[in-house]
Amino acid sequence: MAEGVVGSLIGKLGAALAKEAATYGASLLCQEVSALKRLFAQIRDVKDELESMEAFLHGAERFKDIDETTGNYVKKIRGLAFEIEDAVDEFTYKLEDKHGGFTGKMRKRIKHVKAWRRLALRLQDIKQRLENADRRKVRYDLSVIGSSGHSKSPEQSFQFAREEDLVGIEINKELLMQWLAGDSEQGCKIATVWGMGGVGKTTLVSHVYKTVKLDFDVSGFVTVTNSYQFDDLLKKISTEFEIPIDADNIAVGSLVESIHHHLQGKRYILVLDDVWQPDVWFKLRNAFPTESTGRFIFTTRMQEVALLATKKCAIELAPLDAHCSWQLFCKEAFWNADNKTCPEELQDIALMFVDKCAGLPIAIACIGRLLSCKHPIYSEWEHVYKDLELQLTNNVILDADIVLKVSLEDLQRNLKNCFLHCTIFPESYAFNRKRLIRHWIAAGYIQEVGSKTVEEVAEGYLNELVNRSLLQVVERNLSGRVRSGSGHTSETEISICASTEVLHHIGCLTKLRTFAIGKVRTEHCADLCDAIMRMTHLVRITINSADEEEVLQLETLRLPSTISKIELGGMLSKESISRLISTSSNLVNLTELNLGFSKFNEDSFACLLNLHNLVELYLSKAYDGRELIFHATSFPKLKLLSVWDAPNLRKIAIQQGALQSLVRLFLADCPELRDVPDGIKHLRTLEYLRIKGCSDELRRKLEIKGKSNTRNEDRMKISHVKWVEIVLEK
Incomplete structure (x- = not known):
């Protein structure tokens, strides 16, 4: 999130400014003092500017996905924030560099004067670009954002489910109805229903409310939201209770009196949906007479609000179990079928959809409704599922995401x-x-x-x-x-799929030593590369794509010299391979490389031969070429080589001088491989060879039975290997 990036940066700028007095207190050259004063001034100006926009960004985050102008603005600010952080990191590093003797330190100080001037100019330029961005967007205008808040649309805030569509609410429904209508004791009683977003709080309460409201003289259902205004809330309650008021001119005190007077001597029920703070009740309670019979239901995500419940009248809703999830899905996806059951040929893909929803009724209902508008054909449902994995589907986002993202944005x-x-x-x-x-x-x-x-x-x-x-x-x-x-x-x-901003947040974890990420889509790659390149202490990294056909575009990725293990699962573009490995001179500590689904051929594989310090190399469904050639001097330190599922591989050639440290060689599921690797006799350090799933021709050559010269010759090529395992599969 841009707000989080900016917030962290403000803290870093503050830490840099804290060094100002100590820096001036040290013995400095005249030119140093001048350059540092200018640089500290620029840091202070940028910090003030970021502090001014921090509150705006908190609100703007909610609208960046639905308002293109706001989205572009937030993206611009985030990018500039990263530039500022780069400059401050360089400044802090150089300022704290105390290594060397007296002469060396003096040389550095003179050299750093130029750096201070350069960084000051850089920050001045960034500050100017911040101001230009502001002029394109109304400068920190909170009025539009403040007026919207976390409001629900009428469709979201108040929709009654049909009796036959309700699933898994029977126990809680009976319990809630018992609390509300089980006695006629005077006074106010509060029941609360709480849990994570989308778990079905409003559905349960709205259904119970519809059932019991006729037992009361006065009833009302009001959505509160986090951005509620007290006077507006009183007006909504008055409207629900059918109290005649002059909404434009009436004061808050008069509203309270009107509600209090209207409810005198009556039985009434009020549902307050989506309550975020306990003070909502403490502000409202004086409007309700204690000598009347009042029943209240609050729905909330907050445990502190749930604790307002009378005695033990609180229900914590959990996600639906597997059985109820399946029931609800079938009712929504097959609502127009007589038996509302899933056809056998769709059950596997249907279960995948249900599993993705993790028991959240709102997600199950949204996906079910979406699928009910599709042809009940496996291929069409599979296409929807792939879209779902990409972005939880556009139509689902409109419902589920609006509900679930509010918790994060607040x-x-x-x-x-x-x-x-x-x-x-x-x-x-x-x-x-x-x-x-x-x-x-x-x-x-x-x-x-x-x-x-x-x-x-x-x-x-x-x-x-x-x-x-x-x-x-x-x-x-x-x-x-x-x-x-x-x-x-x-x-x-939701928090990850709703926005790639999380990748920028991950980029703030600059001291990570191990990083792994999965389900990466092509469109994530640019942001992902930016985030990873900020992790300057990485030792191990794993990147897996969403599926075998997804292309990992990593051509901009530059890994630090500390990296020792790389795992990449996904198709790699030719540019990604060549550019990633072109930095091999920097990857001096890289000892293990694991590649899956990479689609290497003879040309692209040649890029890997420059990794001279590699100890282990795994190619899993990663090689599509017909020949795999190891040139002389390639992989001098490699001890383990594994090639699995290379469907087109016919020949492996090992030139003399290549793989001189190889100890273990695994070749599996290479159905076109017709000979043992040519030149394997040169591998005098090889101790273990395993071949499985080779061609019929190679299988016949390696069979022990019989004594043809051809078979003996192939056996002789590997006779120096201490342990040979040939899995002969027909």
């Missing part, structure tokens, strides 16, 4: 960064509390607040994310503290 910057950090973990990964807190602290998201330590602040953040239903508790210790937790699958997928 977070303050530090909380948002902490939550987004959790998305780097695999789905359903149970993270340890202490380990997660250390991650957050190391990433720079946590600062001391008052007398609290960073660990205490971080634990408070963790509890708030749990209370907002963004993270799920897996286990608590005996004192009730979170011991381990996980992200809700659908919340995590």
